[in-house]
Amino acid sequence: MVNLIINNKKISVPEETTILEAAKQNNILIPNLCYLENIHKIGSCRICVVEVEGMRNLQASCMVTVREGMKVYTNSERVKKTRNVLFELMLSDHPKDCLKCERNQKCELQKLGEQIQIKEARFEGQKSQEVMDISSPSIIRDTSKCILCRRCVTVCNEIQGVGALNPQKRGFKTQIGPAMALSLNSVNCAFCGQCTVVCPVGALVEKDATQNVWKALFDKNKRVIVQTAPAIRAALGEEFGYEPGTLVTGKMVSALRQLAFDDVFDTNFTADLTIIEEGNEFLQRVTKALTGEGATLPMITSCSPGWIKFVEHSFPEKLEHLSSCKSPHMMLGALAKSYYAEKLGMNPKDIFVVSIMPCTAKKYEIVRPEMINDGFHNVDAVLTTRELALMIKKAGIDFQALEEDSFDNPLGLSTGAADIFAVTGGVMEAALRTVYEIITGRELPFAKLHITPLVGFEQIKTAEITIKDPKEEFKFLEDFTVKIAVTSGLKGAKYLMDQIVRGESPYHFIEVMGCPGGCISGGGQPRPTTPEIRLKRLQAIYNEDESKAIRKSHENPFVETLYQDYLNEPLGHKSHELLHTHYTKRGKFNELLDE
Amino acid sequence: MYDNECECEYNHIPFVVKGEVSVALEIKCQCQCAEESDQDKYTRISEIIDEYKDKEGSLIQILHLAQGIYGHIPLELQKFIAQRLEIPLSQISGVVTFYSFFSTQPRGENTIKVCLGTACYVRGGKKILDQLIELLKVQVGDTTADGKFTLEVMRCIGACGLAPAISINDEVYKQVNPDKLQSILKEFGEVKK
Numbered sequence: 001m002v003n004l005i006i007n008n009k010k011i012s013v014p015e016e017t018t019i020l021e022a023a024k025q026n027n028i029l030i031p032n033l034c035y036l037e038n039i040h041k042i043g044s045c046r047i048c049v050v051e052v053e054g055m056r057n058l059q060a061s062c063m064v065t066v067r068e069g070m071k072v073y074t075n076s077e078r079v080k081k082t083r084n085v086l087f088e089l090m091l092s093d094h095p096k097d098c099l100k101c102e103r104n105q106k107c108e109l110q111k112l113g114e115q116i117q118i119k120e121a122r123f124e125g126q127k128s129q130e131v132m133d134i135s136s137p138s139i140i141r142d143t144s145k146c147i148l149c150r151r152c153v154t155v156c157n158e159i160q161g162v163g164a165l166n167p168q169k170r171g172f173k174t175q176i177g178p179a180m181a182l183s184l185n186s187v188n189c190a191f192c193g194q195c196t197v198v199c200p201v202g203a204l205v206e207k208d209a210t211q212n213v214w215k216a217l218f219d220k221n222k223r224v225i226v227q228t229a230p231a232i233r234a235a236l237g238e239e240f241g242y243e244p245g246t247l248v249t250g251k252m253v254s255a256l257r258q259l260a261f262d263d264v265f266d267t268n269f270t271a272d273l274t275i276i277e278e279g280n281e282f283l284q285r286v287t288k289a290l291t292g293e294g295a296t297l298p299m300i301t302s303c304s305p306g307w308i309k310f311v312e313h314s315f316p317e318k319l320e321h322l323s324s325c326k327s328p329h330m331m332l333g334a335l336a337k338s339y340y341a342e343k344l345g346m347n348p349k350d351i352f353v354v355s356i357m358p359c360t361a362k363k364y365e366i367v368r369p370e371m372i373n374d375g376f377h378n379v380d381a382v383l384t385t386r387e388l389a390l391m392i393k394k395a396g397i398d399f400q401a402l403e404e405d406s407f408d409n410p411l412g413l414s415t416g417a418a419d420i421f422a423v424t425g426g427v428m429e430a431a432l433r434t435v436y437e438i439i440t441g442r443e444l445p446f447a448k449l450h451i452t453p454l455v456g457f458e459q460i461k462t463a464e465i466t467i468k469d470p471k472e473e474f475k476f477l478e479d480f481t482v483k484i485a486v487t488s489g490l491k492g493a494k495y496l497m498d499q500i501v502r503g504e505s506p507y508h509f510i511e512v513m514g515c516p517g518g519c520i521s522g523g524g525q526p527r528p529t530t531p532e533i534r535l536k537r538l539q540a541i542y543n544e545d546e547s548k549a550i551r552k553s554h555e556n557p558f559v560e561t562l563y564q565d566y567l568n569e570p571l572g573h574k575s576h577e578l579l580h581t582h583y584t585k586r587g588k589f590n591e592l593l594d595e
Numbered sequence: 596m597y598d599n600e601c602e603c604e605y606n607h608i609p610f611v612v613k614g615e616v617s618v619a620l621e622i623k624c625q626c627q628c629a630e631e632s633d634q635d636k637y638t639r640i641s642e643i644i645d646e647y648k649d650k651e652g653s654l655i656q657i658l659h660l661a662q663g664i665y666g667h668i669p670l671e672l673q674k675f676i677a678q679r680l681e682i683p684l685s686q687i688s689g690v691v692t693f694y695s696f697f698s699t700q701p702r703g704e705n706t707i708k709v710c711l712g713t714a715c716y717v718r719g720g721k722k723i724l725d726q727l728i729e730l731l732k733v734q735v736g737d738t739t740a741d742g743k744f745t746l747e748v749m750r751c752i753g754a755c756g757l758a759p760a761i762s763i764n765d766e767v768y769k770q771v772n773p774d775k776l777q778s779i780l781k782e783f784g785e786v787k788k
Contacts, residue, residue, distance in 0.1 A: 157683065164685060169693065170694075178684075178688075
């Protein structure tokens, strides 16, 4: 432990603690802006400067670690003056049109203003060059609002390993963006949206889809179907004052009804369906591999469109490892405009499907040319969790006062296996709950059905399951050990892909989620997503799973009905047409590669 | 290394400069390097990358040598280097656009640098720069349409006693004024009106 004095208060903290953290642990708040716990610490904004006795210059408290006997002043006249000037300079190059900014009331620069309390903004200097990049279907980049904190650079490069964003030019001309003023849509951006979660201001935000959704809702001739991803229910509450980790499934459904959506369906339903299709695809691949027919293994999950775009750019020669399953919300969209449209006796052109997703890459996924059936886009609009909250607020709905409601059928019932699609390790666990039972006729042998080594936030998690005493038709799998790996965040995915490229991958089945921790901390989720908040969302998801009477996808009665009435069999002709897809080789610099 | 040295491996300096008001003699480099194809240039850059690849922090060195071979570092060359070094393109471009030494545009036959250090600035360096922008019809950092001149600024070259100073191809011209500027430029051929 190190003893030091901050503002005349004697404190004692572990070695290697920064002054900022030491102060925070002792309830002394040092204003800061660019700092992001455990993720980003470069001292670029200088707002957190403090005076340290014996040191000539003010020190960035997020960078300097404590020393024995240190005397720190966080509120001296010199510190306050400096902080004010820094803040005023920052404002001098900021548009200050807060009332029409998406981050209004949720902006870290505004919050900082509340703490620093300047009385006048003395500097009206030059403004830096304004670049408005609306090229991508997912993310909007507005450099006029950028404060050059470089948080997005850290997540894009060090956490995700994508490297689409980096500082360009220097000094006052510095801009954070892709190489050579290229647009986001013309580089290898995965559209994961992690940059939009950490951006303290409105410089990186999702592309607005609320306008299109309002328009559809006001259109009397449209049947507007909404579906919600598993991760929404564990995070949406945060936008309405609930503690992180509060499940708001029922209120969310009520709110969607009040917004006048005609059908409120659950992406969880098609998560169950995904498990049937993907589980059977895996079983088919393993069978082919073991019976000498040959098949590409490991098979890798395909639910995360950010991951898909990443692998298309980075490993275009390895796309055959991906499961051919569309992601669950695309499956639901495809079924809504075929199966459900037939049931209603409606023309699919009059159906408008909206997906509420924790994800910005899903906005891009719906415009992929592969996601069109019979000339209709499977899904017409994607709203992030944050955008849904904005719509609920705009409609004047008092969220906390809402009654609990439940999803519509036939595309609304789901099992616990579908809930855990929201967290890293969940898709794998859900798939194995079903596949293991198909092979052996017995339940997956884990307490509460959770594959313990796959639960948690480690970057790469692995497990092995040996098959004993299978059913007659799977005798060839006796003593076969299924090796699985799970990763979340694109850096871990790259590691596992590099293994495959080198021919050293020991695995049969890999789950990849593009965002660290899975969809619960997706690019479209409420800000902030701290490690504690992420953990609470994870616990909420496992609670939702355990609270369900049915917890295995193949036991979902409406999935069974769907196969009987419409799809006939897993991996059948109809499934392939509606529920499966193919991928595009893209290359590192977004150049289209020859097929 | 000079901006105007020949792009061959011997680093020939094609211009020889003498005299009080410098005269760039028309002595072209005798080697055949100028004939080198893009493909050969890329091969040489590739060899350099192999040599430096595993040394940490060698990106600037690689870019420096690559610019020496190729003359400038356009997007395509940046992509090539990014691919070979397995680092993001945006990072390469970040470095290229950070340092004024690197250029993403083809450079002119001659590089004019105007000193805007304190002494030169107060003695009219800025006016010289404005005049050059007008005469050459280019902005700072750009190259004339005919490929003859690239215009740049620099901060103090330690020739404050000669202010305002400019340099063309690293030869310094002292106490420049508008009339003198016209005659200096004439040495390099007519400036189009």
